[in-house]
Amino acid sequence: MNSVNLKRLAQELNLSIATVSRALQDSYEVSAHTKERVKALAAELNYEPNAYASSLRRNISKTIGVVIPEVNNHFFSLAINGIEEVARQSGYHVLIYLTHEDYDREVAITQYLTGGRVDGILMSVASETQEFGHLLKLQATKPAIVFFDRVCDSIATAQVTTNDFESGFQATEHLIQAGCRHIAHLLVSGNLSIGRMRMQGYQAALQQYGLPFDEALVLDGNGNDEQNTALITALLTARPEVDGIFASVERLAISSYHACNGLGRAIPEQVKIISFSNLGVAALLDPALTTITQPAYEIGREAAKILLRAIEKKKPILPTQSLVLKSELFERRSTAK
């Protein structure tokens, strides 16, 4: 154990603990001379304040929690980058919790977080989550919450999202203009607002171009890639007329590639694919994948900024602080005519 604490410094300098504490905080109540002495010794002994004592006393932890479904996903890892960047600049620490899309884990995690461990929370809801009681409970306690991407509308707070309806529309329209007439929609979060928005965009585009909406062409995936590939294979087999796939999540696009390869369906000649994705190597795939790319890094940054600003000003976060960023469509060979 590290026993370099204020008491130790105070003893060695023949000062009181209070003065040492104030000196290290550059309080105006301490003479320049004393400050120097204190700081010199602190540096020499490599003093680092005990975070827990400080947090306990000040009721501030300088820590934020990030609750996300998974980290092995380009969207979330880029978002974490943005979050960590902002947090570090403001001297905040980042606790990471993964739900693995599992509702029970999400509940357990939010329960932990009511313990005052964090000053604020950035969260992207698990796809399985359908009830929000745990989030309401969480909000009832101290920490401020900002949702990003997978938001929860039942909680009155700020959200950072992208223009999902438009993007869903745009993606579908892109496939239609490339000649697709039987477009499947693969998603993973049908019960979350983000999933609904994209789905509505998909439906709106179909309607605008006079194509029927066929519920059987909507596939609900999960976190298991093998299962997803099997589901997609089954769909393509059952409905051989499918000539376009709009994937709402990166992993479903990958599974679609595998399914098409397995069935010998040529991309883009027989099936065109477009997907929400932050895959850096999308352009190097065979064929290069057309993507709707969300500004993941910026989303992380902006969400963290809103959160930290609220924490520092001790003001509640208002829904009016919500932000909607724009995704971008990158046309590549997987949707070529």
Added chain:
Amino acid sequence: MNSVNLKRLAQELNLSIATVSRALQDSYEVSAHTKERVKALAAELNYEPNAYASSLRRNISKTIGVVIPEVNNHFFSLAINGIEEVARQSGYHVLIYLTHEDYDREVAITQYLTGGRVDGILMSVASETQEFGHLLKLQATKPAIVFFDRVCDSIATAQVTTNDFESGFQATEHLIQAGCRHIAHLLVSGNLSIGRMRMQGYQAALQQYGLPFDEALVLDGNGNDEQNTALITALLTARPEVDGIFASVERLAISSYHACNGLGRAIPEQVKIISFSNLGVAALLDPALTTITQPAYEIGREAAKILLRAIEKKKPILPTQSLVLKSELFERRSTAK
């Protein structure tokens, strides 16, 4: 602020704080009846112990810190998955710190961590790091440390690594057997042991097959993808005879693809590429990338297990607990004859 604390519970139940605390810990000193009453009220009021008070008193934080260069990298994100998995099972929380391969950030982070914020640390050293004074300082304070992948040999503790020398040899041999005679080696951590091991494997293979070692064919990359692509392009232009690339890091393989595409060099006909990588879509690239794949998830799990075991038993971690896992070579079209 959440004011449901032991005091509150004690008052409502007409018990002392001590008894309430003990009841919640299932202490044998409390009657079954009282335990029930306490737990019932705790559940009703959604009591969650204050983590900071508890940590301060017990000098245990139930938190580990993970210090890695970046998260937007399949190796590290898979490793985090493994770490988080093990930590969660044991009731530990995970603080994430990113160095962005920057030495100064690494120093600042290790300084934070001397403050007793964490019980243990899992670390993969930044490629820039050449001095280890900050790590020695860190080790002098409480927290246990386990290194994984990018290890530091100067610190006496356990490491979880892969068979890097063998893999470097194997990768190079694979290229030679595929017909390459002028093999470039791209790396990012030449001054770290991991980089040296792979490099030695590379050199050993060259020697065994009677090929000369040409220092000009060794390229030291960094964290900037555009710069790396430019460097590789320059190398391929200056040395048009290069017919094989052995990349020590995923991002350098990606940059190699871009460089080759830019120069119109055909993969694998003119240049064959093999890389250390955990890229899930390696098989879907154009052409599919031959990889040496490290068991990233297991590395994370094993490192976390060693760390947590040591923390729980309060025993120091010995270098003899180090683990070497095996990487696997996946042959794909990027190295086809």
Added chain:
DNA sequence: TTTATCTACGCAAACGTTTGCAGTCAATTG
């Protein structure tokens, strides 16, 4: 009965920090 043992609970200190308040000493003012 006395003594010992056991059960169930409370008192109070301790963890290391922050901070309101009070105090000391010297310098300044009336």
Added chain:
DNA sequence: CAATTGACTGCAAACGTTTGCGTAGATAAA
């Protein structure tokens, strides 16, 4: 000279939890 001010510093409480020790009452043993 007394009174006031201001610059520094110290005392001690507080944050919420854990835990060594003490104790009251009950039961068992002597």
